[in-house]
Amino acid sequence: MSEENEFNLPFESEDAEELKLWSALEDLPREAPSADMRRSFYRELERATSSHWSERIRDWLGFSGNMGWVTATACVLIGISMGQILGESGDAEPARLQALEESVALLNRELILDRLQDSVAGKRLRGVIDAESVVQDDIEVARALLVRATEDSVQSVRYAAIDALGPSLGSASIGIEVMSLLESAESPLVQLALVDLVLRNGSNSQLEYLLQLADTGRLHPDLIKHVNKSLGRESV
Numbered sequence: 172m173s174e175e176n177e178f179n180l181p182f183e184s185e186d187a188e189e190l191k192l193w194s195a196l197e198d199l200p201r202e203a204p205s206a207d208m209r210r211s212f213y214r215e216l217e218r219a220t221s222s223h224w225s226e227r228i229r230d231w232l233g234f235s236g237n238m239g240w241v242t243a244t245a246c247v248l249i250g251i252s253m254g255q256i257l258g259e260s261g262d263a264e265p266a267r268l269q270a271l272e273e274s275v276a277l278l279n280r281e282l283i284l285d286r287l288q289d290s291v292a293g294k295r296l297r298g299v300i301d302a303e304s305v306v307q308d309d310i311e312v313a314r315a316l317l318v319r320a321t322e323d324s325v326q327s328v329r330y331a332a333i334d335a336l337g338p339s340l341g342s343a344s345i346g347i348e349v350m351s352l353l354e355s356a357e358s359p360l361v362q363l364a365l366v367d368l369v370l371r372n373g374s375n376s377q378l379e380y381l382l383q384l385a386d387t388g389r390l391h392p393d394l395i396k397h398v399n400k401s402l403g404r405e406s407v
Contacts, residue, residue, distance in 0.1 A: 213299070213334075280309065283305065283312060284298075284312065284315055286301065292328055295319060295323065296325075296331055299328060300335075302335055303338075306335055306336065306338060307338040310342070313336065313345050316332045317345070317348060317349070317352065320336060320361075320364075326360070329361065329364065333367075338372075340374075346373075346374070350369070350380055353366065353381075353384065354389060359391040363397075366381065366394055366398060369381050370398070370402075378402065381402075382399075382402065
């Protein structure tokens with residue numbers, strides 16, 4: 172077995188079936204999946220965890236969770252506003268149209284934040300997928316994704332959140348927080364996901380800092396090999 176396949180990271184579950192699956196994965200090639208494949212996997216996983224089509228419709232409409240009835244009320248108000256605009260003479264004021272667009276964007280943002288805090292893992296995963304399209308321009312959404320990336324009890328949600336954070340890694344505040352989390356993360360699996368995030372999306376300074384963490388032994392030993400190999404260096 173080549174060096175790149177020798178990842179002896181600990182398995183964090185007591186389930187016998189999951190342990191059997193984890194062991195079987197050792198025989199699979201280690202090529203990283205494409206971004207499209209990862210997003211497709213997360214979407215299919217979210218569909219599989221949804222209990223019934225009617226619940227998915229209620230969730231899509233925003234009638235569940237703490238913000239559910241706020242979302243419903245906002246939809247009614249937006250509908251009334253749209254009706255008033257369309258009912259007037261053909262020359263609608265651009266400012267009013269812009270205000271309506273901003274209201275819709277705000278509603279979507281609140282729905283995403285609500286889903287990211289939901290008690291159901293499938294809905295949190297849906298929130299992560301939706302957050303990917305706005306995270307680069309919204310610091311609050313980015314911080315909520317960081318919470319999911321480091322604290323969520325479900326691994327698929329954690330990894331999806333880490334992938335979604337990629338576009339915002341260039342932001343100074345988010346970049347600093349990601350590197351700080353990488354340095355303090357105790358779980359080798361969380362470290363691995365954060366390392367791959369930096370390797371795929373990090374700036375030169377972030378890559379240099381990643382090498383410093385590897386050189387000073389502040390990463391899991393297998394991850395030190397992974398970092399050095401990915402950046403074209405021999406293990407030290």
